Amino acid sequence: MQRIPTFSKGGVHPDDRKVYSRSAAIERLPMPSELIVALSQHLGAPAKALKAKGDTVMKGEKIGEASGFISSDVHSPVSGSIKEIRKVTLANSVQCDAFVIVPDEVQPADPEETVDWQSLDGSELLSSIKDMGIVGMGGATFPAHVKFSIPKDKKVDSFVVNGVECEPYLTADYRIMLEKGEQALEGAMIVAKIVKAERVIVGVEMNKPDCIDHLKEIVKEKGYPIEIVGLKMKYPQGDEKQLLKAILNREIPSGKLPLDVGAVVSNIGTCNAIYEAIVLKKSLYERVISVTGECIANPKNVLAPVGTKMSDLLDFCGGFSKEPEKLISGGPMMGFSFFDTETPMTKGSSGLLALGAQKKYRSTACLNCGRCVAACPIALMPAKLYRYISNGEYEEAMNTSLMDCKECGCCAYVCPAHLPLVHTMKTGKKLGRKKK
Template identity: 45%
Template sequence: MRLPTFSRGVHPNDNKHYTCSKSIEILPIPDQVLIPLQQHIGAPCSVIVEKGQEVKTGQQVGSSEAFVSSPVHSSITGKVKEIGTFQHPAGGKVQMVLIQQTEEEDDWKLMPPLEDWQNTGNEILNQRIKDAGIVGLGGAAFPTHVKLAPPKDKKIDTFILNGCECEPYLTADHRAMVEQADKILPGMAIIMKILGVIDGFIGIENNKPDAIEVMREAVSRGGYNFKVVSLQVKYPQGAEKMLIQSVLKRQVPTGGLPMDVGAVVNNVGTAIAVADAVINGKSLIERIVTVTGDGINEPKNVLARIGTPFQEILEFCGGLNEETTQVFMGGPMMGLAQHNLQSPTVKATSGIVCTAAQGQPAEQALPCIRCGTCVSVCPMFLLPTRIARLSEMGQTAAAEELGIMNCIECGSCSFVCPSQIPLVQWIRLGKLRVGEMKRKEKEVA
């Protein structure tokens, strides 16, 4: 039988062999951490600590009144050394809190554990998720409590746990599923209780048979009613809309959100964070990071404190080798190239991929030969070559008419282009311009 999947997409080499069988190692607590006040989609936090103040592990150092936002916490025990702007791995310099470890101790400030979560009110549980600073750990970092509080008129009937990890190289979710199923499943159950849904699915790509087996076994042992769905290996299987299509055969309408088809999707890492926050009272101050690629000496999966500089993690993994030319945060398909290895690990850092100039388009882009390959791989059924060209020409309105805003920026088009045209890059720029155009129109109106 053919495994469920979505239409179109691409098959990059997954290169997960570097780390897929390596157990998660705990990174030593760093001397100092940089906690960015913005690690999520939404309003940035404002600082609520002062210079010189002592903070404990798990203590809030930044928060915001806005609904779409997520507080940030100190990930070590120490003193606030400085509040200033530093390089953010997502680009640009943003305000961060620099915390220096005072003594060799790790003193946690825990929230009261809600061990009896089954009989706790949903508002309390969701407030806890918000207080713990939980955001989508798959890479987008959308505040989880917002996802779990859909508008009343949206009926949610299904929850999907995203264990696809379709990005090449990354194995953080894979290892989490193999090693921490006992946290993932309660986390998933808590999320489903908050959403009030009964149907739960766990979508895992077929290239992780051990994870599928462990999860199936854990589900039946724990007496859960979740269904573990083995999915075809194809990029971008883990994109929300693709995953919903694969698992539920429902298409999120153009311009809509998963909740428009009654579904909510969360990453396995998020489920672990939820379980930790609710059952153990721990804030989100650490995450699993895959450190991998042919540029790192000892590829590993590490459990790192948020705010740890990349450099420190790389050194823990034996350092970069001499051929390394690029370092990405996230996978190679959607990850962000880094130039400053002092950037801190943030909540969205699913991996640090270090490569030695492989797959680099060396020559300049050639003209489009209209082969249509980008059209045949676009999972959103767009015409990448056309809208990229329109974007390049500055014809923003025309690009919008051809659905540029539907692009999920998965990069499949650029990946396959034989002329090496930076298609998704132009499209991204076009999307920004459409946003600008919309804002201007609003101002005029």
């Protein structure tokens, strides 16, 4: 029997819980009465405000300018006026300035004219991706134009597309593959041209057999030189390291990037956004977000403007069917808990989860069982790192590869002592960096 590809070290198999929203076709959110568009929606320096209180803005207009090498432009999702600029705290605890925009009653239609991307060269395509504010939409929000700028001394042979969506509950990428698969694959071809990759491979986990079949049909019909690879279900396969191991059998050494092993990785939702940016000339001002979980009355996959308040998404999905114990932005393994439903979604918001009562466990002392070591996909020693950090021995933790920790949560997921391992790793990294 043929082995289904996956990564080799560690990983876990949480129940995928995609049943709540997987059959919900993407629906557009009715225009909210107010949007809160943050200037820090990407990894790196916040964008610099280009507008002031009282200014009018056009849909798709640049309102924030990238302020450093790793930064990204921000665009207005609507035509309207800026009511104020205020400080906000995002779901990931980042604090930044945000435009509060009141949309006009009538919004302009999306332009119908399309651009023939084949006639553009790699540097023209790259510059459009920068101008349209494209960032990684799987959650990392790394500016795409930086990722696709390949240094002269590096060569890329493979462009790997992440269609894995291995976090439980989330179905936004699943619906994009089913409903916008043609666009997303064309977006992948655009990226392949920019990075000069000979191979394009899309990895999709086997719990999405309909996506695998659908993407294969598109590839056949369009004649794209793209391979669609079904992967065994295993978390965190969507991480670049694990995905490259699963698909190309390449290991990224500690502190290195996919580029160092001849590959570039990008999310399928990002490929769709790239298609829209290049072909439809649409800046990244809206995205698909899964609003789901046991406590959502009508779970949906919603196409919503960036800056939409979580409360507007919840209302659109019928509110809570029962009182949630936890609200999470993103997936349950790597997402961020938040309380304030006025928090705005950003370019990286893949999910809004309302989860029911969780079993309560009391932490005990470490049992030295070694399960965390077996589960760690990076082959770290979580129990040892936990001990160092808890004792304030940050230097020792840093010398034991703490910075390689992906905060994936596999160690905490399997720990029978219910120790707050990921939380401790995050704190250890922060304090360890300060001590250096």
